[in-house]
Amino acid sequence: MRHGGFGPPPYGRYRGRPGAGPLQGHGFAHYGRPVGPRVPTVLALLPLILIMAAPPLLFMGWATSGMIFPLLIFVSIAATGHRRRRMAAAQVPRVAARPVPPRAPQPPPWQVAKKRFDALRTHYAAYECDPMAVLRLPALCDVTVPSTARFVDAFAEAQALETDAPPPPEHARSFIAAVERADRAWRAAIDAAERIRLSNLTPEERGSVERIIKLLTTARDSDSEAERLAAYAKARSELSRLDRAGVIHLPKTAVAALDAESRGQLSA
Known part of the structure; x- marks a missing residue:
């Protein structure tokens, strides 16, 4: 059956080389012929409407040529500019999204706690080996100060639970909890020693x-x-x-x- 009228050919029929299918993307019709982005129908027909309406308006005195022709030029420029902007937007290449790098595997909680306890031991030893630090914060090595006594007890508990190799799950959980308590006690002892300094x-x-x-x-x-x-x-x-x-x-x-x-x- 032949297609009549002014519309595009029926879906399923394509122009171009034999065997061609529908082209995808912006700027292509379904029947294989590239077309640009369409201007809105009202904006495209507005110049024609103004041309057809100009003689009656001029004859009845509702408008003058000084009004009609500038308006016609303005509408033509607007339609052309709109079409160019649509075509430029359609030609902007799409930027491919960068793949998200895979996350590094997290170390086991026991290993994290062991590294944390090693760092705590290093800080504690550095303080006890520095005479100047002891003289500036004497309360941090004075077990009669409650915060220092709590830290010493918590540190000893974590040290007693420390192992070189990963222990059984129950032992590991006890060690992790002890390191958490020792770390909190160390920070509290430092804060107290900073407040006390030489005030005693x-x-x-x-x-x-x-x-x-x-x-x-x-x-x-x-x-x-x-x-x-x-x-x-x-x-x-x-x-x-x-x-x-x-x-x-x-x-x-x-x-x-x-x-x-x-x-x-x-x-x-």
Whole structure:
């Protein structure tokens, strides 16, 4: 059956080379012929409507040629611009979405807890081996301070549950919980020591601690060998006096570090 009228041929019939199917995408009709984006029907027919309506309007005096022709030009320009914008938009290439990289596998909870406890042990050891840190925050090594006592107990519990290899599930859960408690207790002990600092000492005791800190700073930074040796000797004397009075007890690791620094200066 032949197709009549002005519309496109029926669906299923395609123009072009034999065997061609429907072309996909913007700018192609179903029968194989590329076409541009269509302008809205009213906007496309508006110039023709104005041309047909111009003589009656001019004859009846409802409009003048100075009104009709500028309006006709404006409508023609608008229709052309709209068509160009639609065609430009249809030619913009689509950007392919980047594939999302796969997530790295998460380590087991026991392994995470072990690394967390190793970091906590490193921070704790660094504090106990630094005489200056102990003098600035003496409450952090004083087990008579409640927050410090809680941390020491929590740290010992986690250390007792620590293993080199992954333990059974029940043991692993106990270790994970103990590490969580120890970490929270460490942070709480630091906060308390920061608030306390030297406030528990008398003015005379605070003055002694501040002098020791200045002496140790001089011993570490001075370029004079004699000045460094004198500063270390005075600092050790003051520390021994405070330790005998029960004011500040330096951990054995801090005392060993101080002796090692002093011997290093002597050997240098």
